[in-house]
Amino acid sequence: xxxxxxxxxxxxxxxxxxxxxxxxxxxxxxxxxxxxxxxxxxxxxxxxxxxxxxxxxxxxxxxxxxxxxxxxxxxxxxxxxxxxxxxxxxxxxxxxxxxxxxxxxxxxxxxxxxxxxxxxxxxxxxxxxxxxxxxxxxxxxxxxxxxxxxxxxxxxxxxxxxxxxxxxxxxxxxxxxxxxxxxxxxxxxxxxxxxxxxxxxxxxxxxxxxxxxxxxxxxxxxxxxxxxxxxxxxxxxxxxxxxxxx
Amino acid sequence: xxxxxxxxxxxxxxxxxxxxxxxxxxxxxxxxxxxxxxxxxxxxxxxxxxxxxxxxxxxxxxxxxxxxxxxxxxxxxxxxxxxxxxxxxxxxxxxxxxxxxxxxxxxxxxxxxxxxxxxxxxxxxxxxxxxxxxxxxxxxxxxxxxxxxxxxxxxxxxxxxxxxxxxxxxxxxxxxxxxxxxxxxxxxxxxxxxxxxxxxxxxxxxxxxxxxxxxxxxxxxxxxxxxxxxxxxxxxxxxxxxxxxxxxxxxxxxxxxxx
Numbered sequence: 329x330x331x332x333x334x335x336x337x338x339x340x341x342x343x344x345x346x347x348x349x350x351x352x353x354x355x356x357x358x359x360x361x362x363x364x365x366x367x368x369x370x371x372x373x374x375x376x377x378x379x380x381x382x383x384x385x386x387x388x389x390x391x392x393x394x395x396x397x398x399x400x401x402x403x404x405x406x407x408x409x410x411x412x413x414x415x416x417x418x419x420x421x422x423x424x425x426x427x428x429x430x431x432x433x434x435x436x437x438x439x440x441x442x443x444x445x446x447x448x449x450x451x452x453x454x455x456x457x458x459x460x461x462x463x464x465x466x467x468x469x470x471x472x473x474x475x476x477x478x479x480x481x482x483x484x485x486x487x488x489x490x491x492x493x494x495x496x497x498x499x500x501x502x503x504x505x506x507x508x509x510x511x512x513x514x515x516x517x518x519x520x521x522x523x524x525x526x527x528x529x530x531x532x533x534x535x536x537x538x539x540x541x542x543x544x545x546x547x548x549x550x551x552x553x554x555x556x557x558x559x560x561x562x563x564x565x566x567x568x569x570x571x572x573x574x
Numbered sequence: 575x576x577x578x579x580x581x582x583x584x585x586x587x588x589x590x591x592x593x594x595x596x597x598x599x600x601x602x603x604x605x606x607x608x609x610x611x612x613x614x615x616x617x618x619x620x621x622x623x624x625x626x627x628x629x630x631x632x633x634x635x636x637x638x639x640x641x642x643x644x645x646x647x648x649x650x651x652x653x654x655x656x657x658x659x660x661x662x663x664x665x666x667x668x669x670x671x672x673x674x675x676x677x678x679x680x681x682x683x684x685x686x687x688x689x690x691x692x693x694x695x696x697x698x699x700x701x702x703x704x705x706x707x708x709x710x711x712x713x714x715x716x717x718x719x720x721x722x723x724x725x726x727x728x729x730x731x732x733x734x735x736x737x738x739x740x741x742x743x744x745x746x747x748x749x750x751x752x753x754x755x756x757x758x759x760x761x762x763x764x765x766x767x768x769x770x771x772x773x774x775x776x777x778x779x780x781x782x783x784x785x786x787x788x789x790x791x792x793x794x795x796x797x798x799x800x801x802x803x804x805x806x807x808x809x810x811x812x813x814x815x816x817x818x819x820x821x822x823x824x825x826x827x828x829x830x831x832x833x
Binding site for chain 1: 588602671672828830832
């Protein structure tokens with residue numbers, strides 16, 4: 329009866345181990361290597377290995393694991409900014425990322441211009457964004473600064489504006505990468521509250537965090553990723569405890 | 575993976591916003607602003623005038639119109655292609671954060687340079703009248719037609735160079751050289767007629783910019799459209815676009831792994 333909005337089917341994601349772009353010389357000297365890239369197991373690093381995962385509408389899934397376990401790769405795959413090397417990723421609804429907030433802002437554009445560009449990049453028409461403009465500005469509390477170039481902002485203002493855009497875009501699937509701390513203490517409480525409201529309101533949430541308390545508190549399922557594979561999955565209490573003991 | 579809520583309105587908005595961003599940011603915080611896009615080719619034309627007319631003493635009729643009628647469209651092509659070379663890397667923060675078609679970044683660059691080119695048309699029109707010629711009604715067919723052909727050629731080249739440069743950083747220097755080479759192997763500072771008979775077919779068929787630039791000049795100087803040139807450049811533009819698109823499609827899915 330529950331409807332799946334995210335489905336990953338035997339997904340692999342590989343990265344070339346030599347992350348520096350090869351120059352022409354290296355390319356031609358090693359052309360045989362580049363041609364049969366699949367054959368060379370050890371020149372590649374698998375960020376995800378044969379991952380199968382289904383997320384139902386309205387679920388809040390916490391993803392935990394050590395650095396380099398593949399958590400961010402998994403989020404990017406769901407977001408659609410990267411593609412699996414093998415396997416299939418299906419996402420049935422609009423994904424709103426709360427990752428590296430403000431990464432899409434251009435310092436020389438004003439706050440308002442950036443909000444519009446950001447909103448459209450998140451999948452909205454310019455008209456939609458303009459309708460929400462005043463509530464976005466209100467929530468971010470940046471006031472008149474909205475018409476100044478973003479480079480004049482403090483880092484707190486920057487994050488507040490970016491956060492405000494993301495939560496005002498009527499998220500269907502929310503992807504959160506450890507951003508519970510936005511701005512000063514008061515704004516942190518406010519942003520956390522806004523997020524919790526969304527989650528309680530039935531928005532499907534995928535939540536990557538190192539704050540185990542938060543995972544236990546918010547999520548109704550936890551997944552422990554280790555070396556690109558699911559090591560444990562289920563009740564947040566159980567999975568978190570297992571992870572902490574390990 | 576298909577992006578779910580894709581609608582055309584949003585795509586058009588995104589393309590326009592990215593184009594607008596290109597146009598406004600390129601000359602932001604400069605005092606002359608967008609005038610630079612006209613000033614650059616004009617200053618270049620002055621240099622050629624000194625070199626060819628004063629120093630080498632070539633006799634060329636209506637030299638500044640002759641030169642600028644091909645130099646302005648060339649500038650569009652050249653600026654767009656060199657901007658595209660680094661476009662994906664320059665916009666990597668957007669590419670990594672938002673799922674949107676990457677080719678929009680390139681279209682935005684090509685369109686914004688095209689808009690700069692449109693601003694140069696009044697200058698060309700002034701020169702036409704300065705030399706006692708007139709602008710014919712044929713401009714109304716010729717300009718849009720040539721704009722479309724040039725957009726397709728430029729887009730094809732941009733698609734290819736942008737994605738190749740992500741894998742081979744050396745490529746941007748090769749592109750810079752290729753553009754200089756192409757500039758001298760395309761009839762821009764010299765008329766097509768001066769190309770020796772034996773090489774003419776090579777010039778015409780191997781380099782679709784030859785018929786294109788010659789057509790712009792033909793249109794502005796003689797109010798004429800040379801249909802065989804148009805045909806060749808259309809065919810050339812289709813070939814370049816398809817090859818560019820193929821390379822882009824093949825390579826762009828793995829861009830995230832190296833960017």
